[in-house]
Every structure is written in structure tokens, then in C-alpha cells.
Amino acid sequence: MTRPFSLIATAFAFLLAVPAGAQMGLGGVQVGVPPVQELPQNLPQNLPGSVLDPLLDRTDRLTDSLAREVQELAEDRVRRIDRLVRRNSDIIERDVRGEPARRGELLLMDASPAAILLAETRGYRVLGREEVEGLDMEVIRIAVPQGVDLGDAEADLSALLPEATVSADNLYxxxxxxxxxxxxxxxxxxxxxxxxxxxxxxxxxxxxxxxxxxxxxxxxxxxxxxxxxxxxxxxxxxxxxxxxxxxxxxxxxxxxxxxxxxxxxxxxxxxxxxxxxxxxxxxxxxxxxxxxxxxxxxxxxxxxxxxxxxxxxxxxxxxxxxxxxxxxxxxxxxxxxxxxxxxxxxxxxxxxxxxxxxxxxxxxxxxxxxxxxxxxxxxxxxxxxxxxxxxxxxxxxxAHDLGPRGADDTYGRGLVCRGCGARR
The missing domain is CATH 3.40.50.200 (Peptidase S8/S53 domain)
Structure with missing residues (x-):
């Protein structure tokens, strides 16, 4: 299938903008994405196949490499969380969404005294009430019944107290x-x-x-x-x-x-x-x-x-x-x-x-x-x-505008503090 010239031009421009040593993430160094304004303009319209074919093959390899690297980053996150939970199972477990949180403890807001009494009849226990100083908000710490998984307890208590805000104490x-x-x-x-x-x-x-x-x-x-x-x-x-x-x-x-x-x-x-x-x-x-x-x-x-x-x-x-x-x-x-x-x-x-x-x-x-x-x-x-x-x-x-003109999903409204964090 013949590839449209716009795709060829974009691929050619991208490869010219990215140094060869950075294109494949060599040595574990993560590659960057070049700002659009670095891309060359007015590419030739009649590049021969002997030039285009190797270029397009290289572009395909680069695209595949970047896609793998992005996927590996997401998988690394999952593996890190798995290791954290396994190695600290005495103090960390997963909430109803599978996110890590403090073991055996839920947090409540907006719960009436009657709601708290109802929760206690189901085996939940109040660990403490706290006014978060400076924020005008009260948080009630609740112990999960013995032998009940945190995620199951979170789902159960949320159904039991629909007017209250129930949450695990997630980790960041x-x-x-x-x-x-x-x-x-x-x-x-x-x-x-x-x-x-x-x-x-x-x-x-x-x-x-x-x-x-x-x-x-x-x-x-x-x-x-x-x-x-x-x-x-x-x-x-x-x-x-x-x-x-x-x-x-x-x-x-x-x-x-x-x-x-x-x-x-x-x-x-x-x-x-x-x-x-x-x-x-x-x-x-x-x-x-x-x-x-x-x-x-x-x-x-x-x-x-x-x-x-x-x-x-x-x-x-x-x-x-x-x-x-x-x-x-x-x-x-x-x-x-x-x-x-x-x-x-x-x-x-x-x-x-x-x-x-x-x-x-x-x-x-x-x-x-x-x-x-x-x-x-x-x-x-x-x-x-x-x-x-x-x-x-x-x-x-x-802000120095990078990427497409104006705010975008890669650089936001632009680069600020240029030169900050550099050495003399």
C-alpha cells in the first residue's frame, strides 16, 4: 500500500529532529519528544524509494520502540505496587479499586451519630475522630472487622451508609x-x-x-x-x-x-x-x-x-x-x-x-x-x-510555547523557569 506523503513527511521530519542516540532509549535513558517548531519545513515531494524505504522502516522501528517503552512504564507501575503490597502486607492492602492503602482502616466523613452506631452493629469500630486543623473538616477513622478484606469492607460500609463518604486511606x-x-x-x-x-x-x-x-x-x-x-x-x-x-x-x-x-x-x-x-x-x-x-x-x-x-x-x-x-x-x-x-x-x-x-x-x-x-x-x-x-x-x-501553538496536552501552556536548576 502506498503511504500518503503527509505521513512520510512527518516521519522524515521527526527522525531529523531526534538525535540517533536518543531515538531508541539507549542505556535506559528515556527519550524525549521534540517540539514541533524544531521540525523542518518544505520537505521534497519526490524522494526516491531508495531513500524512503529505509527511512520508513526506521520510523516504524522508532514508533514500535516508543510504544513498548510507554507500555513498560505502565507495567512497571503495576509491578512496583504489587511488590509494595506483598512486602508490607502487615500494614498495606488494596482498596475496592485495587489501589494500595493502610491496612484494616477506613475513613469516614459526613456520617451521623446514628450511622456510626449502625456501623458498629456490623462489627466496625471507631478508632478516633479528628478535626483536621486549618481545614474545617472532620475525619472518623474506622477499624475494619477482623478477617475482612479492606476492599470488601469499603464496599460494604459504602452500601450500609449511603449518605456518608467512605474511603480507604490511600497511599501516594x-x-x-x-x-x-x-x-x-x-x-x-x-x-x-x-x-x-x-x-x-x-x-x-x-x-x-x-x-x-x-x-x-x-x-x-x-x-x-x-x-x-x-x-x-x-x-x-x-x-x-x-x-x-x-x-x-x-x-x-x-x-x-x-x-x-x-x-x-x-x-x-x-x-x-x-x-x-x-x-x-x-x-x-x-x-x-x-x-x-x-x-x-x-x-x-x-x-x-x-x-x-x-x-x-x-x-x-x-x-x-x-x-x-x-x-x-x-x-x-x-x-x-x-x-x-x-x-x-x-x-x-x-x-x-x-x-x-x-x-x-x-x-x-x-x-x-x-x-x-x-x-x-x-x-x-x-x-x-x-x-x-x-x-x-x-x-x-x-511561558515559552512548545509543541502546537497555544496550550496542548504535552506542554500545557508552555515552559516556565527556563534555566532553573542548572549549574553555573
């Missing part, structure tokens, strides 16, 4: 991707500082990264982490100087759960954080959804990563919630990372490969992943707020 994972020691000491290029309070929900930063305050929301909280240190150091290098860090992981094998993140959001609201950056991903959860909405109602701009499980993975939360600034990442050639996940909307891209931050010991590390693009966007929003500007208008003016 760092969207950091890879981090490697830098070959030489690196000093990130610093932007002009701002005193706008910025909150981060992650692991605890190491002592080498100055922050304003740290509070823990997990067992063993305060234990320094490489991921939290990198996020905090990128915030500082991009200009944020008042950083409030909420540690939702600590040393807890079931850390990073929805209730811990809700508590962290409440504390940050009390600190009057104007911007909150969250480089974590997981499933939709009604507790987290309400906490995000409450933090936004307090005046905070919530910024979140789309994750690194690839475009075939489910939409990432909290990035997919309404009003959350969803962030993806590009490499140093301003190509979208192939491992970048997706959300139900996309706002901005920022550098997320070959950038540098600090680990928990204060050593420079080379970073890759949407986790590391997110604090850069948060810092730019904080800078706009510090100047009394409309942050959306300010970032839109700064």
Missing part, C-alpha cells in the same frame, strides 16, 4: 524518577528571592537545605530524605526563601497516605502558605479531594506533579483535581520526558532532567522527573504573588 508516591550523584560540585543558578510563604508536602529535607519550619505527619517524621531535600533545594534555587516543609513519610512504610497529606495541608494553611507544592501521585480519594479544596479556599495555590509512570498510566492525583496547577517536565533540549504521566488537565512544563539539587547529606545530585519540575513552577508563582501580580497572567507571559 514520590514522583521523583532518577537521581544520580553529580560528577562535580554544582551550585544551582539562584533567582531573586521572595518572602512569600511556600509549603512543600514530601519527605523531610536534610539540614543542608535551610527551611523556615518542619512538621511531621508520619511515624519517624523528620528523618531526612533525598527526595525532600531535592525539592526543598530546588525551591530555594528558584527563589523561595520561606519554606514550610511537611513530612508525610518519615520512616513509616505506609506513609504518604491521604489523611497525612490532609493534615499537612491543614498545617500549611495555618502557616498562611500562599503556594503549596506536592510532588506525589496516587489515586482519586475523597478525603484528599476535600482537603485540597479546603486549602485552596484558604487562599493557597496548590501545585502538583503529573508523575513518571508514562502516558498510559491512570491520571495522577492531586494534579488532576480542579484548580490544582498540574506540572510536567522537559529535558535540557526542551523535549517532553517520555516517562511524564498525565492528569485530567495540564498547566505548565518546567525543567525536569539534567538539573541539580541537594541530597539529604548536602551533596549535589543530578535529577530527572516531574517531581523536580513542580517546585520550580511553585517558586515562580510565589515570585509573582510577592510582586502583587496575577500569578496566572505572569506565568503565561513567561
Amino acid at each position: 508516591f514520590r514522583s521523583g524518577g532518577s537521581a544520580l550523584p553529580a560528577s562535580a560540585p554544582a551550585t544551582p543558578v539562584r533567582r531573586q528571592g521572595t518572602n512569600t510563604p511556600v509549603g512543600m508536602i514530601d519527605g523531610a529535607p536534610g539540614r543542608s537545605v535551610p527551611i523556615t519550619a518542619l512538621r511531621g505527619f508520619a511515624r519517624g517524621a523528620g528523618e531526612p530524605s533525598d527526595h525532600g531535600s531535592a525539592v526543598a533545594s530546588l525551591l530555594r534555587s528558584a527563589g523561595a526563601s520561606r519554606i514550610y516543609a511537611a513530612d508525610v513519610y518519615g520512616t513509616d512504610g505506609a506513609g504518604g497516605n491521604a489523611l497525612a497529606i490532609a493534615r499537612a495541608l491543614g498545617w500549611l494553611a495555618q502557616q498562611e502558605a500562599r503556594v503549596i507544592t506536592i510532588s506525589l501521585v496516587g489515586p482519586d480519594n475523597p478525603i484528599l479531594s476535600r482537603a485540597i479544596a479546603a486549602a485552596q479556599a484558604s487562599g493557597a495555590v496548590v501545585v502538583a506533579a503529573v508523575g513518571n509512570d508514562g502516558p498510559a498510566a491512570p491520571p495522577a492525583y492531586p494534579a488532576s483535581y480542579r484548580g490544582v496547577v498540574a506540572v510536567t517536565a522537559v529535558d535540557r533540549r526542551e523535549r517532553a520526558l517520555i516517562e511524564a504521566g498525565r492528569a485530567l488537565h495540564l498547566d505548565y512544563a518546567a525543567p525536569g532532567a539534567d538539573i541539580f539539587g541537594l541530597d539529604r547529606r548536602g551533596r549535589s545530585q543530578r535529577l530527572r522527573g516531574t517531581s523536580y519540575a513542580t517546585p520550580l513552577v511553585a517558586a515562580r508563582i510565589a515570585a509573582a504573588l510577592a510582586g502583587g501580580r496575577d500569578w496566572r497572567r505572569s506565568l503565561d507571559a513567561e
